[in-house]
Amino acid sequence: MSNMNSIEKLYREWLSLQPLKPELQHYMNQQFMFxxxxxxxxxEGNTLTYGQTKLLxxxxxxxxAGLMRDYEEMKAHNVGLELMKKEALDKQRSLSESFIRELxxxxxxxxxxxxSRDGDYRYKIHVGVYKTRPNSVITPAGELFNYxxxxxxxxxxxxxxKWYNDEERKGFLSPVELSALFHYRYIRIHPFEDxxxxxxxxxxxxxxxxxxxxxIVVPTTDRNNYLTILGKxxxxxxxxxxxxxxxxxxxIKPFVDYIADYVEKKLSLVIPFAKGEIMRFSExxxxxxxPEKTIDNQHETKNEQGDVPVNVPESMAQKRQKIIVSFIKxxxxxxxxxxxxxxxxxxxxxxxxxxxxxxxxxxxxxxxxRAGIGK
Numbered sequence: 001m002s003n004m005n006s007i008e009k010l011y012r013e014w015l016s017l018q019p020l021k022p023e024l025q026h027y028m029n030q031q032f033m034f035x036x037x038x039x040x041x042x043x044e045g046n047t048l049t050y051g052q053t054k055l056l057x058x059x060x061x062x063x064x065a066g067l068m069r070d071y072e073e074m075k076a077h078n079v080g081l082e083l084m085k086k087e088a089l090d091k092q093r094s095l096s097e098s099f100i101r102e103l104x105x106x107x108x109x110x111x112x113x114x115x116s117r118d119g120d121y122r123y124k125i126h127v128g129v130y131k132t133r134p135n136s137v138i139t140p141a142g143e144l145f146n147y148x149x150x151x152x153x154x155x156x157x158x159x160x161x162k163w164y165n166d167e168e169r170k171g172f173l174s175p176v177e178l179s180a181l182f183h184y185r186y187i188r189i190h191p192f193e194d195x196x197x198x199x200x201x202x203x204x205x206x207x208x209x210x211x212x213x214x215x216i217v218v219p220t221t222d223r224n225n226y227l228t229i230l231g232k233x234x235x236x237x238x239x240x241x242x243x244x245x246x247x248x249x250x251x252i253k254p255f256v257d258y259i260a261d262y263v264e265k266k267l268s269l270v271i272p273f274a275k276g277e278i279m280r281f282s283e284x285x286x287x288x289x290x291p292e293k294t295i296d297n298q299h300e301t302k303n304e305q306g307d308v309p310v311n312v313p314e315s316m317a318q319k320r321q322k323i324i325v326s327f328i329k330x331x332x333x334x335x336x337x338x339x340x341x342x343x344x345x346x347x348x349x350x351x352x353x354x355x356x357x358x359x360x361x362x363x364x365x366x367x368x369x370r371a372g373i374g375k
Contacts (some may be wrong), residue, residue, distance in 0.1 A: 004260065007174075007260060007264050008174075010267035010268065010271065014212075014274070015212055017271065017275065018212075020274055028270065028273070031281065031283075032215055032217070032283075033078060034054050034282075035284040036081060036201075036215065036217050037074060037077050037078050037081065038053040038284060039220045039284065040077065040198050040202075040217075041070075041073060041074055041077055041198065042220040043220050043223055044195075044197055044198060047065075047066055047070050048066050048070050050284055052066055056071060056074055056075060057074070057075070057078055060075075069112070072109045076106055077107045077198065079106050079107075083106065084202050084203075084205065085209060087099055088205075088209040089210070094165045094168075095161055095168075095203075096161060097157055100161070100191075100203070103202060104127055104192050107198055108194060110127060111124060111127055113125070114194070125194050129192075130150065130153045130191050130192065131150045131193045132150055133150060133193070134149060135147050139231065140231070147187075148188065148189045148191075148241040148245060149241070156241075156245045159245070160182070160186060173249065175207055175211035175213055176208070176213070177256055177260075179204040179205075179207040179259060180204070180256040180259040180260070182204070182207060183200045183201070183203065183255070183259070184244070184252045185245050186200050187200050204216070214263075215266075216266050216283075217284070218262065219283070229254045229258045232255075233252040233254055236252070237252070269281055269283070269327075277323065278323060317356075321353050321357055324339055324350065324354070325363065
């Protein structure tokens with residue numbers, strides 16, 4: 001469970017480091033663009049690889065197999081991300097339904113047809129407008145879980161936006177709590193016929209970015225956990241859509257903890273980056289679509305620069321090990337070679353740090369020799 005006091009302390013430190021040097025800010029913006037667009041779309045079934053996503057967003061080029069609509073939606077999602085950031089920074093404008101509808105219209109590109117769940121018929125998706133037919137999902141238990149009806153959606157969305165603007169002014173909930181609760185309430189309404197998950201994650205980051213927090217990525221590799229935790233909250237709030245759309249912060253504590261954990265991890269990553277302690281990072285768990293070696297792989301090659309002396313000052317080693325732990329929390333399959341590259345040190349130094357962390361029982365190997373390390 002994430003510690004809100006720890007997040008607040010990290011957040012204050014993050015604010016004290018602003019503004020970042022232009023080159024650092026550029027790197028952060030670009031890396032987030034890759035990681036967020038890839039993962040948020042991939043969570044919803046987009047077929048583009050991470051490498052294809054980078055090529056598309058950097059150079060506008062396509063390569064390899066991929067559905068044309070997936071390319072179009074990936075580009076459009078990035079347009080939505082940039083619009084969201086611009087809107088979040090405009091403190092004179094409150095969140096509005098028209099902005100949410102505009103986001104949906106942008107990320108879905110244009111009207112299109114979908115096939116019904118039973119495959120019996122096709123129906124048209126109208127982007128940027130609230131749903132005109134019921135929508136639901138099949139739970140892991142095989143049960144039908146209904147979202148708000150199309151008749152009640154306009155009123156529930158009006159209430160949701162008004163509630164958010166009122167809560168933001170009151171300042172009773174932290175931005176982390178507010179973003180988690182908004183996400184949950186929004187998902188229980190499911191106002192559009194498509195794009196609801198992507199909009200929910202964009203609006204989580206709208207709230208965080210608006211309040212000076214770094215934006216977060218829910219990795220596609222964590223999809224099952226993400227949905228499971230939302231499902232736990234559904235069991236607490238009940239199946240009635242109106243109740244879910246008006247859930248309390250206490251009822252969705254598992255999801256608040258989930259979002260808070262990602263915020264804490266992100267702050268623990270960007271602060272050393274802002275201080276110049278690490279040169280680069282990625283929140284994505286697939287780097288350029290190349291399978292990663294696991295930590296402590298016995299076939300790592302020797303770094304050409306040679307080993308780093310054993311008698312490194314303890315304060316430096318502790319600082320480095322703290323950063324290593326934050327990397328492992330973000331991706332428990334990250335390799336020693338990759339960590340060494342991020343920290344600009346020798347692979348043997350990282351392996352030595354990992355051995356010390358295991359001896360201290362801060363990390364442990366999960367699974368067999370080909371598994372990553374995490375705790």
